[in-house]
Amino acid sequence: MEGVARVPQWRANLATIAALMARSRNELARVPGAAIPGLLAPTIFFLGLNGVFGALIQLRGFEANAYESFLVPVSMLQGAGFTGAASGVNLARDIEQGWTDRLLVSPAPRWVLLAGNVLGAGTRALLPATFVLLIALALGASWPGVAGLLVTYAMVVAMAAVAACWGSALALRFESQSAAPLMQAGTMALILFTPAYAPLTLLQPWLRSVAEANPVTEVLEAARQGFVGGVDWAGTWPGLLALLGLLAVLGAWALREMRRTAR
Amino acid sequence: MSALARNARVVRALGMRSVRQTFRRPQLMAPIVVFPTLLLAIQTGGAGSAVELPGFPPVQSFLQFMLAGAMMQSLMLAGNSGGIALAVDLEMGFTDRLFTAPIPRFAIVLGRLAGTAALGLLASLWFLAIGLLFGAEIHSGLAGALIAVFLVTATAMAVGGIGAAIALRTGSASVVQGLFPLVLVILFLSTAFFPEGLMIEPARTIAAYNPLSFVVEGIRNPIIADVDGGELLEAVLAIAGIVALGLALSARALRHRLRVG
Amino acid sequence: MPAASGAIVVEGLERRFGDVLAVRGVDLEVGEGEIYGFLGPNGAGKTTTVRMLTTLLLPSGGSATVAGHDVVREARAVRSSIGVALQEAALDPLMTGRELIRLQATLQGLPGGEGRRRADALLGRVGLTAAADRRVGGYSGGMKRRLDLAAALVHGPRVLFLDEPTTGLDPVSRKTIWEEVRALNDEGTTVFLTTQYLEEADRLADRVGIIDSGRIVAGGTPESLKAEIGHPHIELQLAEGSIALAEEVCAAVGRLLPPRDGRTVLVEVENGAADIPRAVRALDEAGIAVESLELVRPTLDDVFVAKTGYHLEEEDGEAERGAVPA
Numbered sequence: 001m002e003g004v005a006r007v008p009q010w011r012a013n014l015a016t017i018a019a020l021m022a023r024s025r026n027e028l029a030r031v032p033g034a035a036i037p038g039l040l041a042p043t044i045f046f047l048g049l050n051g052v053f054g055a056l057i058q059l060r061g062f063e064a065n066a067y068e069s070f071l072v073p074v075s076m077l078q079g080a081g082f083t084g085a086a087s088g089v090n091l092a093r094d095i096e097q098g099w100t101d102r103l104l105v106s107p108a109p110r111w112v113l114l115a116g117n118v119l120g121a122g123t124r125a126l127l128p129a130t131f132v133l134l135i136a137l138a139l140g141a142s143w144p145g146v147a148g149l150l151v152t153y154a155m156v157v158a159m160a161a162v163a164a165c166w167g168s169a170l171a172l173r174f175e176s177q178s179a180a181p182l183m184q185a186g187t188m189a190l191i192l193f194t195p196a197y198a199p200l201t202l203l204q205p206w207l208r209s210v211a212e213a214n215p216v217t218e219v220l221e222a223a224r225q226g227f228v229g230g231v232d233w234a235g236t237w238p239g240l241l242a243l244l245g246l247l248a249v250l251g252a253w254a255l256r257e258m259r260r261t262a263r
Numbered sequence: 264m265s266a267l268a269r270n271a272r273v274v275r276a277l278g279m280r281s282v283r284q285t286f287r288r289p290q291l292m293a294p295i296v297v298f299p300t301l302l303l304a305i306q307t308g309g310a311g312s313a314v315e316l317p318g319f320p321p322v323q324s325f326l327q328f329m330l331a332g333a334m335m336q337s338l339m340l341a342g343n344s345g346g347i348a349l350a351v352d353l354e355m356g357f358t359d360r361l362f363t364a365p366i367p368r369f370a371i372v373l374g375r376l377a378g379t380a381a382l383g384l385l386a387s388l389w390f391l392a393i394g395l396l397f398g399a400e401i402h403s404g405l406a407g408a409l410i411a412v413f414l415v416t417a418t419a420m421a422v423g424g425i426g427a428a429i430a431l432r433t434g435s436a437s438v439v440q441g442l443f444p445l446v447l448v449i450l451f452l453s454t455a456f457f458p459e460g461l462m463i464e465p466a467r468t469i470a471a472y473n474p475l476s477f478v479v480e481g482i483r484n485p486i487i488a489d490v491d492g493g494e495l496l497e498a499v500l501a502i503a504g505i506v507a508l509g510l511a512l513s514a515r516a517l518r519h520r521l522r523v524g
Numbered sequence: 525m526p527a528a529s530g531a532i533v534v535e536g537l538e539r540r541f542g543d544v545l546a547v548r549g550v551d552l553e554v555g556e557g558e559i560y561g562f563l564g565p566n567g568a569g570k571t572t573t574v575r576m577l578t579t580l581l582l583p584s585g586g587s588a589t590v591a592g593h594d595v596v597r598e599a600r601a602v603r604s605s606i607g608v609a610l611q612e613a614a615l616d617p618l619m620t621g622r623e624l625i626r627l628q629a630t631l632q633g634l635p636g637g638e639g640r641r642r643a644d645a646l647l648g649r650v651g652l653t654a655a656a657d658r659r660v661g662g663y664s665g666g667m668k669r670r671l672d673l674a675a676a677l678v679h680g681p682r683v684l685f686l687d688e689p690t691t692g693l694d695p696v697s698r699k700t701i702w703e704e705v706r707a708l709n710d711e712g713t714t715v716f717l718t719t720q721y722l723e724e725a726d727r728l729a730d731r732v733g734i735i736d737s738g739r740i741v742a743g744g745t746p747e748s749l750k751a752e753i754g755h756p757h758i759e760l761q762l763a764e765g766s767i768a769l770a771e772e773v774c775a776a777v778g779r780l781l782p783p784r785d786g787r788t789v790l791v792e793v794e795n796g797a798a799d800i801p802r803a804v805r806a807l808d809e810a811g812i813a814v815e816s817l818e819l820v821r822p823t824l825d826d827v828f829v830a831k832t833g834y835h836l837e838e839e840d841g842e843a844e845r846g847a848v849p850a
Binding site for chain 1: 294297298301302304305306307308309310311312313315316441444447448450451452456457461462463465466467
Binding site: 004005006007009012015016019023026027030031097098099100101102103104105106107108109261262263 | 578579580581582600601603604606608610614615616618619626627628630631632633634635636638642659675679680
């Protein structure tokens with residue numbers, strides 16, 4: 001059989017990323033009920049935390065007029081975190097079942113294979129985020145406005161990509177789904193060691209210090225803008241910068257692990 | 264050797280196996296210990312100002328209040344974990360080995376529960392230690408600590424029975440694992456994390472009738488106050504109710520499994 | 525560096541896992557357009573060797589070139605030149621067969637239209653057109669292997685790696701795969717085939733390499749290897765009587781071989797069929813009743829026994845070390 005002519009590398013890369021993103025949506029589209037756990041987890045947290053800690057809004061220091069408004073960006077980011085970590089679990093499953101070998105013996109660059117997984121998580125995160133948002137709005141959360149909504153969704157998609165880099169790195173390192181709790185715990189810690197339950201000024205001193213050092217605090221504050229007040233560039237760029245930094249660090253680690261698979 | 268001694272030996276052996284299974288795979292410990300500890304840190308750090316709310320019970324600190332909830336979360340996850348492990352045994356065919364052995368059927372479930380109880384014991388000791396390390400007092404002293412440990416261990420067994428029943432009925436680890444969100448829901452709808460009087464409706468009303476609330480209050484009482492016999496009795500009765508439910512469901516599921524293979 | 529002459533050239537290839545040296549200095553060469561059979565029991569190092577040649581694993585030592593490219597320094601070029609059907613038939617159960625081959629075409633950088641055309645053609649070639657739009661999760665084992673093979677061919681590779689392509693398949697499916705492999709080879713594709721089935725290696729391979737405990741212990745055409753072993757052997761199934769006595773009697777006729785089971789005696793004879801009457805007379809005089817007697821010419825299993833000291837047993841498609849005391 002003769003060989004074939006190939007498209008330019010940049011076109012092949014884009015086509016591969018698109019194909020892998022499409023594949024990552026298969027489970028949601030083709031397995032009945034597969035979307036439910038991803039929708040349920042952040043929703044349960046939102047409803048549960050709202051029901052449990054909602055009285056905190058009475059404390060001085062909250063800018064929001066409803067605890068739902070304060071909490072919903074947290075739950076949307078949690079959904080992003082779960083989705084990203086789940087993509088890591090899926091990668092671990094693919095490795096265990098040998099599917100990843102099929103990708104690794106192809107001439108597609110390693111970063112392209114990783115990008116497909118990460119960007120797939122980013123787009124899938126829109127589903128749980130939207131679900132939680134609709135529930136929060138039904139329960140009385142403030143409408144964030146178009147600008148606030150765009151900023152929040154941008155933070156959600158990028159946060160999912162960050163979590164997917166984390167999950168992918170662990171999947172490639174351990175080559176086993178048993179690393180799943182570590183994937184979930186890591187993203188959970190990143191998102192919750194922030195002013196998730198209360199503003200910075202009301203946090204216990206130790207958590208306040210941790211939150212101030214945690215880059216995801218900036219992400220959360222940026223995502224929260226529209227729900228508690230106005231949206232502006234000053235409140236947005238620190239979150240974007242934090243996400244870029246996290247993507248750079250975790251993405252580099254995941255890529256390094258991807259390149260080391262042959263060792 | 265008497266039949267009782269023989270059965271006890273079998274239960275002990277199966278219990279040791281289930282404990283070893285968990286401790287030999289640290290990644291299985293994460294849900295049982297790490298998650299609740301993480302949440303405890305986040306919640307006490309994030310919502311600690313709640314003690315200033317009018318109507319909050321008199322406590323030394325929010326951490327002192329939250330210890331019971333953290334133990335509760337841990338034991339619930341241990342029960343779920345035990346159910347998953349039993350379901351894996353079923354999927355792998357290991358339980359067939361047990362079913363064909365000359366041991367009473369209840370020993371299979373009891374052995375699994377013994378493992379879950381051990382994890383509950385570990386959880387109670389862990390969180391008591393965490394509490395003491397970070398400055399929380401056990402108001403009723405050693406007696407109070409022992410009561411808390413006893414209640415947590417007993418509840419772990421009770422909840423483990425329900426997990427085992429689900430595993431026996433479904434034979435699927437992924438189904439049991441899928442119940443993890445339900446565990447969280449049940450906990451949120453109790454007084455595990457906040458006083459009932461300060462919860463938002465409808466969570467408040469549900470928590471008032473949730474049997475787990477009685478258990479949590481029983482565990483919390485000796486930590487934040489003098490031992491209250493009434494609270495203790497309510498907790499014991501609630502645990503007994505869960506045990507009865509778990510036993511009934513397990514027995515039925517076991518009969519079903521042996522019927523259908 | 526000048527391109528190596530063969531399609532696959534391996535020199536002193538090694539792979540270590542911790543303290544275990546799984547592949548211990550393998551040397552082999554596969555010419556263009558050849559079918560090379562790589563034979564050995566489970567754990568011999570076959571899959572590890574294949575994974576190094578397909579760039580999935582880095583060698584710990586030695587070197588290898590595939591399609592003229594070094595597997596370490598020119599890994600991407602190797603991947604563009606090879607097709608791989610791995611042992612686990614790594615398929616996504618949620619994808620359809622057509623989607624999978626199209627994805628493979630995308631991974632190989634084929635233009636969209638060309639990829640679709642080739643996918644359709646290959647699905648037809650392996651007899652999966654009717655099932656092409658069904659999910660892979662519903663395919664039988666044989667269908668999955670055929671799909672895997674088709675996916676490995678979508679970009680017209682120079683070298684095709686097949687890692688135990690028929691393990692676990694029924695005889696009909698196995699035959700289908702064999703026919704396809706031959707057809708590919710007729711079209712000029714070099715095939716590197718690992719197998720634990722002697723018949724597969726015997727029928728398909730132009731040359732065979734036998735690996736055991738990480739080392740090549742024999743290599744050559746199947747005929748030359750069998751000729752090296754030399755002599756045919758007589759297989760006796762006893763109806764009754766002592767196996768030990770039968771072996772004692774047969775030892776006078778030829779050279780005893782390691783027994784396969786408790787009722788069969790194997791004795792190598794120098795003169796082939798001419799030694800049969802001698803054996804029958806000796807057994808008759810000793811009062812040993814024989815159920816059946818067959819003259820068996822050397823097989824690759826005999827080659828294996830001669831080189832390693834034990835049979836390459838086949839039980840339910842799983843070859844194991846069946847070391848049998850002489």
